[in-house]
Amino acid sequence: MESRYKTYQYVEQLPQFVGNEVELRGWVQNKTEKGKLVFIILRDGTGITQCVIFKNNVTEEIFSNAKSLTQESSIYIKGTVRAEERAPGGFEIDVTELNVYNIAKFYPITPKEHGDAFLMEVRHLWLRSSRQHAIMRIRSSVIKAIKDFFDGNGFKQMDSPILTPSACEGTSTLFETKYFDIGSAYLSQSGQLYAEATAMALGRVYTFGPAFRAELSKTRKHLTEFWMVEPEMAFFDLNDDMDLAEDLVEYIVQYVLKNNLKELSVLERDISKLENIKRPFYRLSYDEAVDWLQKNKIPLKKKINGQDVDIVPFPWGEDFGSPQEEALMEQFDKPCIIHRYPSDVKAFYMKRDPNNSKVVLAMDMLAPEKGGEIIGGSQREDDENLLLERIRKENLPEDDYQWYLDLRRFGSVPHSGFGLGVERTVKWITGASHIREVIPFPRMIYRIYP
RNA sequence: UCCUGAGUAGCUCAGCUGGUUAGAGCAUCUGACUGUUAAUCAGAGGGUCGGGGGUUCAAGUCCCUCCUCAGGAGCCA
Helix, strand or coil: CCCCCCCCCCHHHHHHHCCCEEEEEEEEEEEEEECCEEEEEEECCCCEEEEEEEHHHCCHHHHHHHHCCCCCCEEEEEEEEEECCCCCCCEEEEEEEEEEEECCCCCCCCCCCCCHHHHHHCHHHHCCCHHHHHHHHHHHHHHHHHHHHHHCCCCEEECCCCEECCCCCCCCCCCEEEECCCEEEEECCCCHHHHHHHHHHHCEEEEEEEEECCCCCCCCCCCCEEEEEEEEEECCCHHHHHHHHHHHHHHHHHHHHHHCHHHHHHCCCCHHHHHCCCCCCEEEEHHHHHHHHHHCCCCEEEEECCEEEEECCCCCCCCCCHHHHHHHHCCCCCCEEEEEEEHHHCCCCECEECCEEEEEEEEEEEECCCCEEEEEEEEECCCHHHHHHHHHHCCCCHHHHHHHHHHHHCCCCCEEEEEEEHHHHHHHHHCCCCHHHHCCCCCECCECCC
């Protein structure tokens, strides 16, 4: 689509301008001087290119302006594009004109190494660095892929409320805020329940928005504010749900491979590992997973009276923690879905397995290479009485769930859905070591600045 | 919240068993150089050693306390 708005020439278009004059606008990533030469690495958001200012080719004023440039100063340049092997990226601009928008003073992020704590303090500037730039472009691709996938498969997007009257799942700690005279409102931890209602109106829907958890998690895979896409499908059973989850993840990874090879290379990501992400993925029932843990003597780590205790063999009925998930995933080179968990460790809205009342029709997708849990989903309980029973058992406020029970009173149907964590997925695909790197401005316990 | 670890220049770090005026590289500023890629070379400026208290003739160093940050656990996307 041709833009109606003002367009400029960009670094990413340089190959088509070799031998011609271009005008570029951007920031000075680095500058070195060598007598009558000034080299500038110009960054314009689409890429970087080297610009050379040779004293004899420009006016005295331009040359002295070039010498006075500092890291991250913003400039306009005009010059001729030339293929140049010695330059990063293979192209170089012979500069004839230079205008300065702003001379940056004392940019704090130097080309040397920095610690994480410092970089988080200057997150608003850190985003300009090549690694963060690459991650943000991949994040944008992942979101585009998600929307394309659902839009192309007959889904309608619906938006769930962010302010909610009570907990969706009843378990997590929520952010609370005053809501006029009505009392308290809570920031949503999931749009799922509302997506279920909308699926009964539109058939197949997805909700895509932020989720908030006030838990005191302090790990490299948790944020207090994160983005989640949650499809919900009427007339889908657990198997349909798992098929859809696999298709989605395959589509996202292949989309990124098709569109972001340059970024993946900046991140030094092993492409072959991503190329391998094609259906079918692996699937294990919880029972099979527990068998494997027991055979391989993977313990359950528990705290009993303040003492760390390893329980072997792993007892049936306990939920998996990071140590179990990581051990299980070491054998796989593709994502693995674990399904049919004990009902006691899963949320109240999950449907009981008709073949085994001890388990629910739940599924989690774990990513390889320590990607961890990227998807959690289930077939939903569609029987009014069984659902009410679970709500009472978990001591949830029954009144708040009357509308949700209505969905089971007026034309209840089998339906399923899942939630995919955008940051967890981007972290896995990019190979980032910490989730805070894959969202522009991470919100974590102990950090809300900048 | 619990466990572990760390705070020394703008940044990354060194600083021994407590002992003279607190050290380096990068960044900043000045100068030199026509091919730099984290350029190099010469010079300059830059410090409440996280805060407070204590021990001592003497504390960046030892003790107490508070603060901040990082990693892990549980919870989960």
